[in-house]
Amino acid sequence: MTLPPSPEGALTEAMAAIAPPGVRTGCRLIGDADEAHLLPEEARSISARQPAMRRASGAARWIAHRLLADIGIGNVAIPRAPSGAPTWPDGIIGSLAHDDDMAVAAVARVGRIVSLGIDVEPAQALPDDISAIVATGADRTGAADRLLAGRILFCAKEAVYKAAYPLDREILGYEDIAVDLDAGRATTKTGRKVRLAYCVAPRVVVLAFVGE
Template sequence: MTRDGGTAHRDGMNDPLSTTGLLAQVLPAQALTAEVYADPPRVVLFPDEEAVIARAVDKRRREFATVRHCARAALERLGVTPGPILPGERGAPRWPAGVVGSMTHCAGFRGCAVAHATHLRTIGLDAEPAEPLPDGVLDAIALPEERSGLRRLGPGVPWDRLLFSAKESVYKAWFPLTHRFLEFDQARIELDPAGGFTATLLVAPPSTVIGPLTGFTGRWIHRDGLLITAIAVPAQI
């Protein structure tokens, strides 16, 4: 975890990179996606990217390189010539001018979604293994009313991990709009078992170019041992 049922989504499993997988199922058509389920043996990075991970351990190198492999594929689908994708403020990726996007990775999944800023204002993505959170994590990230809400949900989904994932997606959608940190207890999540969620921001609404920001809506999917959450805010709302 980081702060930075079925197999239908793996239509492209013979192709190591898929553009019609999980992410495409939880995002609008304006967001172009790419994802992989294993690290390709060789991913070429730009020199500036290599410098970022020069001293990183192998696991970090593979995550960093593969998710950028996905990002470049998604940018090419968008008609944007890919260049270095470097970490910016608080580690958020610096996208080309006129592009919004989000990247995510966990064990068994790396993915990215991008869009023209004229179509979407911001994107937030998170991928997690479909397993319960480690002991003690739920108490650290969930509000009392959120924990109560989880107890009312049915079996079959690790709801605590899904709640965590939704909060991660909220943060990734929030930060590019505000350039402010958001604590776990500053957003209240309501999970819809049908595949959606709402986030109410528990901070004074910051002013943005789209007006006061009070919350987000998102979608989620649970497939093949993975949980994916996603938020996409239209440019015109």
């Protein structure tokens, strides 16, 4: 009898299926001792003292270290910048994210894609009060699962912000990002065009990327 894939295995496959060429993705269920995966420079750069936050940061960076090693880049720290964004090695773009239980990462060499954003959320309906803040009349959720459309939209806008901020250095609110899930694109108030891809297996993950 073939066993179903683990949550990590299922999400790993789903993310690989939506990632554009050249982008590597990975995930990890956050473990009790994952803060131990922070390299010294990384640990110093993360001011949060809450154990859960440090474990999540360690899990996300563990994934990123493995993805970087796969392309021949080893023993490189990914410290947190004052803005909160991870600082990548020269010639590398990437993004990290986590919810309460799962961490994800995406990395690529700079090339046809010049910026990346990723976000992860539980595959659950977004509370109505948060949905009212996130969604605008310019958003299009189209064929997305009606129960999860708000959550996917929230995840998409978080990922778009991560992809757009390094390029434009512009603080964006949810109302500043218009998302069209069917078309796989978003536009920010600055006019930045961002491509989108998402999966729901077993969590919602959205990849946002900007090409040359």
